[in-house]
Amino acid sequence: MTNASEFGTNSSSKTKDKSSDTTIKINDTPFDKMMAVLTHKRCVNCHPSGDRPRQGEDSHIHNFDVQRGEDNHGVAALRCESCHGHENNDFSGVPGAPEWSLAPIAMAWEGLSRVKIAKSMLNRANNGNRSLDEIVKHLTEHELVLWAWEPGVDAEGNPREKPPVGKEEYIKAVKEWAAGGAVIPEE
């Protein structure tokens, strides 16, 4: 369960989680904006609930039966980095960013509500023992996270879809949400 309270948050706040609707509206809260990004396929494809990544706009199981492997970087002769470099490869259509890999299984987000994702993210038992500050840093500075706004093109040259909130707006939202006590609405 969440230990969000250790950050002085109040997950039993009166705010009810509204929906899983990711359409961004003008009066959306920082939490809404942040979660619209974190539930987007550019994030969730590599936060699968099983041991196989997903890919593409339809989040299909990664071709070639690609596997998580023990270190979340693939298996012995089929590492993530066997194909994915530190930057997008617009010639072959293979996306890339530093540390391209799956999120640990403890951080599986696929199929979870945004409330559950947020709780899991704040739970030190799941999140790599990160403090709220460290979570914010990860969410707003890590190159692999920010890749979502530079997703490159696929093998046919079609641009990949970006999250529904712009990068700067998202970063601002994450910081505002954290500064406001990292409140997670009730489900």
Add this chain to the structure above:
Amino acid sequence: MKITFTINGKPATVDVDGHTPLLWVVRDMLNLKGTKFGCGKAACGACTLHVDGEAVRSCSYPVKYAEGKRVTTIEGLSEGDQLHPVQQAWEEEVVPQCGYCQPGFMMATAAMLEKIPNPTDDDIDKNIVNICRCATYYRMRKAIHKAAKIKAANG
């Protein structure tokens, strides 16, 4: 840009756009034709070689990332006249049909055996996902098991 690395143990420097796929450099500049082009989008494995011992699909590997690294192709897999266990097993099991895909499979297998010396069929299924249009998979599986045995016997 100038990029320096070793290729099969020998130093090499190429002056080329850093985004050029390593595969083009290996085949067209270093004239090592053993590594094959299949799909050009990291989907078939024909272009698999080793960079610092790891299996890499060179069609999607910008050459600039090879700077200072060890690149090994099928031509450098043997130690002099001593064939690599994978090559020995491949020969004994007469694996290839047309042969086009085989260097990629052999390089992927050699990389796997360094980390999984005694692979199960499941390990093979999960690690060796290259494509062979001639469908030599059955013979390859036998050869992979044999290569593991040869390697273990060689110590």
